[in-house]
Amino acid sequence: MMYEQAVQQVNATAPKVAISVRLIPTPPARNIPSNTVTFLTGYLEATNLEDLYYPCILTANFTVTHTSTNPNATVEYSYIPYQQVYLSKGVQLVQLPFGVFPLTVYNAHPGDQIAITVRATTQVYWEPIHALMSTQTAECTIILEVTT
Numbered sequence: 001m002m003y004e005q006a007v008q009q010v011n012a013t014a015p016k017v018a019i020s021v022r023l024i025p026t027p028p029a030r031n032i033p034s035n036t037v038t039f040l041t042g043y044l045e046a047t048n049l050e051d052l053y054y055p056c057i058l059t060a061n062f063t064v065t066h067t068s069t070n071p072n073a074t075v076e077y078s079y080i081p082y083q084q085v086y087l088s089k090g091v092q093l094v095q096l097p098f099g100v101f102p103l104t105v106y107n108a109h110p111g112d113q114i115a116i117t118v119r120a121t122t123q124v125y126w127e128p129i130h131a132l133m134s135t136q137t138a139e140c141t142i143i144l145e146v147t148t
Contacts, residue, residue: 015051015126017052017124017133018136019047019048019134019136020046021044021045021138022044022045022140023045023120023140024042025040025042025142026042026043028140028143029142029143029145030142030145031147032144033146034112034146035107035108037102038105040142041099041100042098043095044083044095044097044120044122046058046093046095046096047094053133054088055087056086056125057085057087058084058124059083060082060084060122063119064117064119065116067114068112068113068114069113070112073112073114075104075105077101077102077116078101079098079101079118080097083097083098098120105144105146110148111145112145113143114146115143116142117140117142118141118142120139122136122137122138123135
């Protein structure tokens with residue numbers, strides 16, 4: 001009980017810092033055949049890191065959802081759910097990859113569009129006490145256009 005109270009106190013009084021994060025898909029749109037297995041990639045970019053207390057750990061938790069203009073299309077995928085990096089003083093830029101693979105599309109027709117949305121919740125913890133300093137969220141959407 002004492003430990004939990006101490007952790008709550010540390011988290012309540014830890015410095016709060018606003019960093020900047022964005023998700024960058026590479027590429028942001030693609031043409032794919034109607035029945036295909038493929039992959040999508042991109043990266044999370046974090047900047048504005050100068051006000052952090054060091055050492056610290058940046059974690060990114062990824063989620064992926066999709067929508068389709070064709071309700072009969074089958075879209076299945078796996079993705080990398082988590083990335084973590086240790087930061088020391090002087091780091092000005094962090095780029096962490098994300099990947100959606102394998103991405104399988106069946107029963108899609110030419111002209112159908114599938115929107116894959118990747119969302120990253122990024123948290124920075126001040127170590128060694130693991131006190132939360134920052135939480136930011138970024139999102140990107142990759143459009144898949146089904147071709148012949």
